[in-house]
Amino acid sequence: MRLRCPSCGRIYSSLIPPKCSCGEPLDVTYDYESINTSRWGRREKGVWRYRELLPDVHEIISLHEGGTPLLHARFGDNLGLNVFIKDETRNPTGSFRDRLITVAVSYGLPHARNGFVVASNGNAAASLAAYAARAGREAYTIVPKLIEGSKLAQIVAFGAKVIRYGESVDEGISYAEGLAEGRDLYNVTPESNIVGLEGQKTIAFELWEELNPTHVVVPTGSGSNLYSIYKGFNELLRIGVIEEIPKLIAVQAERCSPIASEVLGVEPKAKPTRALALYVKDPFMKGLAVKAVEESGGTAVLVGEDELDLGEKLLAGEGVFAEYASSVVVPALMELADSGYFERDDRIALIVTSCGLKGMGAEGRERFTVGGTKLDILRLLSERSMYGYEIWEALEKALKYQAVYQHLRELESLGFIAESRREGRRVYYRLTERGRRFLEAFSLQRKGFKASLKS
Ligand SMILES: [Zn+2]
Structure with missing residues (x-):
């Protein structure tokens, strides 16, 4: 894959930053005319099923990510709504980030002789640690001081190097860029290299195949997942298999709300939340995420700290153990349902991004509870x-x-x-x-x- 800036013509091949040095946003595109989606159904489930809409790679580094179950949520019945849980906790390292990392690592492998680096508040770091191990390369992870002990344990178990830097993930992003340059590492941080987002967008393809949703409720920290899902549906629109992008609903914690506040037109907050994976104070992808919500005709919801346990319990009642940062989708759904936002025959997908085991450990849940x-x-x-x-x-x-x-x-x-x-x-x-x-x-x-x- 070679990517040319539509404005100045500059060519990008290894790293694809969100914006060209001329300031133009960069977007990975494909020859949409030639895509035949009927091929997809004949392949094994998972991220690489959609390979025509993914970057070309020489070798796929995979742990069988994606192809996650879509479960009917019985608590939706009580609200008189059709609600489904997209259970991303079933990915190899327990979070949706495996979709990003399989693509970023496979694509970056020829450029990663010295290894990979990522700045992450936990899940992408744990995922990179696993996939780099699988690829036989070193992984450097820049994680914030506020991180759950269980995520650290996961990163360390896979043998990755851990550098704790900054209070939230925001500070780690430029640190990772410096380290990548200094040690000649391939940087898979989505804020610095959007190639991995191509993997994340496959959530949209799976949702389309299984449900063709009218609404998708997305826990939102950095905004990259929201943007990826939007891009996926936008591509389905361009291919001509859907007529409309589902309404995307961004869910953030009241205590840290840069994206949702912009959508709702209220004062943003940037304080630590028990939903630690949503603690991104100044998300680089804010503009793209807000645009995704607005162009889909969706909205945003703010969730209070006291609603996290309820979300966790209701998901657990369906057999899904989610981390707080994912559990926010349930109180968000209830608030929208209460306000009469949904129609009876809407098809609503809740993205449950990450497993509850990741929110454990002395430095995590207990300290914040x-x-x-x-x-x-x-x-x-x-x-x-x-x-x-x-x-x-x-x-x-x-x-x-x-x-x-x-x-x-x-x-x-x-x-x-x-x-x-x-x-x-x-x-x-x-x-x-x-x-x-x-x-x-x-x-x-x-x-x-x-x-x-x-x-
Ligand atoms: Zn340019």
């Missing part, structure tokens, strides 16, 4: 065992008594506290070993943080 009040409760219980009302009084906070009980229940379900004894109606709680370790680890982390501020 256990904040302010819960920590105070743990500290109180580390002194002595106490009962609910006593804890409520000791907290001296403008907090309802019921809220304290809710915190206690959650701490108990995390295994951080346990019932120690009962006196009449009073239930006394104590800190468990696990709770003690967590509190210690947290205090150490805080000390380390303070020390690093001083130095």
Whole structure:
């Protein structure tokens, strides 16, 4: 594949940045007249089934990515809607990023004698680690300081090098570009090289084959998935097999909302969210993602931190364990359904991008679940065992008594506290070993943080 800038004529062959150095956006295109989609159905399922609409490669590095199941969501029936879950957790490393990486690694292989590099907030890094291992090449992953321990474990298990840089993924992107240049690595970061997005767009092809959806609900961090899905449907439109692009719905966390806020015309936020994979403060692809939503006639939804658990539980009730960053699609669906956004015969696809096991580990979910009040409760219980009302009084906070009980229940379900004894109606709680370790680890982390501020 050779790509020529439509404006200045500059030719790109190994890396394809989102924009030409002249400022013109670059887009990988094909000879759409010659595409015969009836061939696809005769091939094995997966990303490479659609090879006419993928870059030419000498060798395919594959772990059988794509071809993921589309499950009927029973919670949709309760809303009177036809809802389906596109279960991307079934990809080889547990996320949709395998679609990107199989294409980027296969295409980049001749340029990656010294290895590959990616800046990622976790899933693309874990995926690159696996595919580089499969290709027998080194992988360098630039990941932010806020990353789930389980994603790190996955990256390390595949033998990739880990460089922790910046608080969110934003800072890592230019670092990866520098490293790629300095060490002659092939950079698969989508913000620097859009070739892998060609793989991600195959979600759209599969959705068309299986459902021909009217609406696609997409968890949105960097915006690259949203843009890829849009590009996929746009190509189906150009080939002439669909008449209309489904409405694309961008879902972001209220706490970090650069893309959704632009669509909705509200003030954006850029704070850390428990849906860590959606923590992208200043997405490079914001413009393309917003354009994708607007040109499809779709919309955006903001999801609160307190709705993440509900999303996770409802998906789990369907047999799908999703990370928080994917679970946002469920509260988003419910909000739109409540507001009467959908018609009865719409066909709605929820993209569940990544597996819940990835959101685990001391640095991930627990740290973000256990904040302010819960920590105070743990500290109180580390002194002595106490009962609910006593804890409520000791907290001296403008907090309802019921809220304290809710915190206690959650701490108990995390295994951080346990019932120690009962006196009449009073239930006394104590800190468990696990709770003690967590509190210690947290205090150490805080000390380390303070020390690093001083130095
Ligand atoms: Zn140009």
